[in-house]
Structure formats: structure tokens, C-alpha cells
Amino acid sequence: MQLPNIIKTPPFLQKLQWVSNPIHYMENAAQQYPDIFTARIIGFGDTVVFVNHPQAIQEILTNDRKKFTAAGELNRIVEPLLGSYSVLFLDGDRHKHQRKLVAPSFHGERIQAYGQLICNISKKIFSQPPLNKPFLARNLTQEISMQIILQAVLGLYEGEKIQKLKQLLPLLLTLFDSPLTSSLFFFPFLQKDLGAWSPWGKFLRDRQEIEQFLDAEIAECQQRPDPQRIDILSLLVSSRDEAGQPMTGQELRDQLITLILAGYETTASAMAWGLYWIHHKPQIREKLLQELDTLGDSLDPMSISRLPYLTAVCNETLRIYPITMFSFPRVVQEPVELLGHAIDPGTILIPSIYLTHHREDLYPQSKEFQPERFVKRQFSPYEFLPFGGGVRRCIGEALAVFQIKLVLATVLSHYDLTLVDRRPEQPQRRGFNITPGSGVKMVVTGRRMPQESLPKMTTTSVS
Numbered sequence: 001m002q003l004p005n006i007i008k009t010p011p012f013l014q015k016l017q018w019v020s021n022p023i024h025y026m027e028n029a030a031q032q033y034p035d036i037f038t039a040r041i042i043g044f045g046d047t048v049v050f051v052n053h054p055q056a057i058q059e060i061l062t063n064d065r066k067k068f069t070a071a072g073e074l075n076r077i078v079e080p081l082l083g084s085y086s087v088l089f090l091d092g093d094r095h096k097h098q099r100k101l102v103a104p105s106f107h108g109e110r111i112q113a114y115g116q117l118i119c120n121i122s123k124k125i126f127s128q129p130p131l132n133k134p135f136l137a138r139n140l141t142q143e144i145s146m147q148i149i150l151q152a153v154l155g156l157y158e159g160e161k162i163q164k165l166k167q168l169l170p171l172l173l174t175l176f177d178s179p180l181t182s183s184l185f186f187f188p189f190l191q192k193d194l195g196a197w198s199p200w201g202k203f204l205r206d207r208q209e210i211e212q213f214l215d216a217e218i219a220e221c222q223q224r225p226d227p228q229r230i231d232i233l234s235l236l237v238s239s240r241d242e243a244g245q246p247m248t249g250q251e252l253r254d255q256l257i258t259l260i261l262a263g264y265e266t267t268a269s270a271m272a273w274g275l276y277w278i279h280h281k282p283q284i285r286e287k288l289l290q291e292l293d294t295l296g297d298s299l300d301p302m303s304i305s306r307l308p309y310l311t312a313v314c315n316e317t318l319r320i321y322p323i324t325m326f327s328f329p330r331v332v333q334e335p336v337e338l339l340g341h342a343i344d345p346g347t348i349l350i351p352s353i354y355l356t357h358h359r360e361d362l363y364p365q366s367k368e369f370q371p372e373r374f375v376k377r378q379f380s381p382y383e384f385l386p387f388g389g390g391v392r393r394c395i396g397e398a399l400a401v402f403q404i405k406l407v408l409a410t411v412l413s414h415y416d417l418t419l420v421d422r423r424p425e426q427p428q429r430r431g432f433n434i435t436p437g438s439g440v441k442m443v444v445t446g447r448r449m450p451q452e453s454l455p456k457m458t459t460t461s462v463s
Contacts, residue, residue: 004049004341005033011040018042022325022429023354026050030355036339042187048329048348052355056338058382060330060349061390068330068349070392078432080191082261083254098255099395101239102232106399110230114148115301118403121147122410129444134420136439141271142264144407149263152399153256154217155231165213171206173265214253232259266323267400269435274317274408276440277369279419284371285412288313292413304409305402312371314404318386319357320369321427321434327351327385328392353385416446
């Protein structure tokens with residue numbers, strides 16, 4: 001098999017580097033081969049080709065299902081977490097059918113209906129930290145993200161049920177707290193159940209509790225159908241395939257846990273990064289506040305979502321540390337040529353979102369947080385692709401971006417925050433995402449008065 005620009009580092013060392021510090025690994029490889037290189041890593045088959053040139057990414061994503069096809073089987077590394085029937089493992093018509101069922105809940109009127117809810121939840125959660133007492137912003141953004149996704153997916157609002165799941169999900173995700181614990185997914189020989197106190201044993205027991213919880217919710221929804229419910233659980237329970245058959249309980253459960261975990265972890269990290277960058281560069285915060293002031297007394301969610309500078313800040317946040325490092329892997333179906341390299345059928349291609357977002361020819365001084373990039377220029381879907389692309393583009397993109405904008409705007413409008421540590425926040429692998437390594441430690445220094453009662457935005461503070 002012909003493979004372009006093979007990294008010469010011994011395969012086992014490549015795998016360790018990929019698991020422990022994927023950003024460092026990818027950047028080192030791209031220094032040798034800027035556009036395309038062949039790597040020996042764990043997760044998508046032993047040998048994969050990373051691509052980060054927009055022309056090649058366009059070729060891949062515009063020829064989905066022809067020259068290149070998405071292969072759900074390549075994502076089996078996360079099967080212990082998501083279950084055997086997750087949409088991530090589906091291909092062809094089955095995948096298309098599932099997306100068609102779920103899509104309405106993440107677009108149009110449904111998203112608009114969540115607007116005020118997102119704002120209210122944000123205000124409530126950021127009102128909890130005492131003034132001048134340090135807290136981790138990522139903990140609060142996780143809480144916001146969890147409440148939104150549980151309402152959209154399960155139709156849960158308040159009460160014992162939502163409290164129960166809010167306790168269970170963080171337990172399940174503690175396995176992703178560090179690259180070391182995350183390595184359990186990359187090295188299957190470590191997946192040994194040695195009892196409840198062993199890392200893998202604890203993970204299996206926590207997952208079983210969540211499965212039992214979701215099974216109960218599914219059974220109740222099946223027994224008490226409500227045509228007025230429009231959450232994803234209700235839509236999936238009422239769905240039927242071409243033969244008129246409903247989804248099995250296991251299929252329903254695996255789709256639900258996929259949607260919950262995908263929406264919870266990724267969006268929470270993006271919001272935490274946004275708060276970090278806004279307060280790391282005070283001039284950006286001031287410019288955002290000036291833009292929010294232009295809306296007057298009424299901070300309507302849809303008006304907020306259309307603000308150009310807020311949109312640029314959101315885009316730059318998703319550019320510099322995208323919520324996922326790479327797009328869905330594709331498998332070459334016929335002999336092709338990419339960037340002058342002959343690629344054989346069967347080759348696994350991975351469009352690298354992170355490396356594309358840090359190309360100096362697209363984003364000069366790419367390590368610098370500069371929202372103005374997105375004010376001065378419009379980037380193509382093959383130059384800026386934080387949610388992937390093609391037929392496997394993230395289905396929750398619209399809701400995620402809407403949520404990030406509203407949370408950032410709401411927090412800025414109601415609270416004065418300061419970073420505790422002025423040292424740069426370092427990225428860290430958390431499972432399959434890039435998160436702020438220290439969680440973004442902040443303090444609330446003041447609470448802002450309601451804008452409608454003041455001619456200009458002022459602040460109350462406690463020293």
C-alpha cells in the first residue's frame with residue numbers, strides 16, 4: 001500500500017505520544033510534513049493518514065459516499081462508553097435514517113425555544129459562587145451544558161430524576177480526567193474489571209447505573225406516549241423503520257447516551273475556553289460589552305446570537321482549541337490522488353481540524369486569540385470546520401453554537417469575573433476532547449445591575 005510522508009518514530013512511541021499529548025504529536029508531525037502525513041496511532045486502525053490542507057479536505061468531504069466513505073466501525077474504540085448501537089458506529093442508510101429522526105430537535109423553532117432557558121440557567125448557575133471566592137469555570141459550564149442537553153434529549157427539567165442523572169454522568173466521565181486514565185480506552189489490555197475500586201471496574205458499574213436509569217425513562221415514555229412531547233427520547237420511541245418496526249430498547253439507550261455525552265462534554269469545554277480568552281484579553285471583554293449595550297434594554301436571545309463580534313469571538317474560540325481534534329475518519333474506496341500523492345483503496349484518512357485551524361497561511365500567528373480574523377474574512381467550510389463536515393458533520397452544531405453565544409453573553413452582562421491565575425491556560429486531553437488543563441480558575445468580583453434600570457452599565461463590587 002502506498003502511504004504519503006510516513007512518520008519515522010517507532011509505532012509504539014507514536015501511540016504513547018498520541019495518547020499523552022495529541023497536540024504536541026500532531027504539531028511535531030506537521031512540522032515535518034505540513035499538509036499530509038502517515039501516522040501509527042491508536043483509535044482508528046493502526047495506520048492512518050492525517051490531512052490538513054483545505055484543498056484535500058474539500059476533495060474528501062465533497063466526495064462522501066463515492067471516493068471516500070465514513071466507516072463507523074473505526075469508532076469502536078468508544079463502544080464501551082456509548083454502547084454497540086451508537087449512531088457513531090452506523091453507516092449508510094441506517095446512519096441517514098437516525099440523523100433524519102434526530103435532526104428536527106437541533107434546528108429551527110426548537111433551538112429558539114431553548115434561548116431564554118439557556119440564559120436563565122446561566123444566570124442561576126453563575127450566581128452561586130460567592131464574591132471573591134475562587135471557582136473553576138469549567139465546573140459551572142458543565143452544569144449549564146448538562147441541564148440544557150438533558151432537557152433537549154430526555155425532556156427532564158427539575159426533580160429527583162434530573163438530580164440523579166446529574167450525579168451519575170460526572171462519575172462516568174471521571175475516567176477522562178487525565179491522559180493517563182483516558183489511556184484505558186486506547187489500550188484494550190488495560191480494560192480489566194478488578195472490582196469496584198479498579199478504574200475499569202468502577203467505570204463499568206457507573207455505566208450500568210446510567211443504563212438502568214435510561215431504561216426506566218424509555219419504558220415510561222413507551223408506556224405513556226405523549227404527542228405533545230418533542231424531546232429526542234419521544235421522537236425516537238415513536239419512530240419506525242421501513243418495515244414498521246420500532247427501535248429496540250438497547251438501540252434507544254445507546255443513541256440517548258451518545259447524544260447526552262457528545263453534547264455535554266464538548267460544549268462545556270468550549271464555553272470554559274471562551275470565558276478564559278475573554279478575560280485573558282480584557283480589551284475583548286470590553287468590546288463585547290459595548291456590543292451587548294447596543295441591544296438596549298432587551299437582551300433577546302435571537303438578537304444576541306446575531307451579534308457580529310460575539311460570533312467572531314465564538315468562532316475564534318472554536319478555532320484555536322476546537323472541541324474535537326479531527327473530523328470523522330474516511331476510508332478510500334478507489335485509487336485517488338491527494339496533494340500529489342497516490343492513495344490506495346482501504347487507506348484511512350483523518351481530516352485534522354486542529355492542524356487546519358493552525359495553518360499559518362490561513363491564520364497568521366495561529367496561537368494568538370484574534371477574533372478579528374472572522375470579522376475581516378469569511379473562511380470556507382474546509383478552512384474552518386470545528387464540527388467536522390460532509391455527511392458526518394455534527395448534528396448538534398447549531399444548538400452548540402447558540403448555547404455558547406448565549407452563555408458567554410449572559411455571564412458577561414450580569415457578572416464581573418477575573419482570572420485567578422494570569423499564566424496561560426494549557427490544553428489537555430480529556431477523553432477525545434481538548435479542555436483547559438486547570439479548569440479556568442476565576443472569581444466573581446461584582447454583580448452587574450439590571451441594564452434596564454441604568455442609563456449605562458455599572459458594577460457593584462465587594463473588596
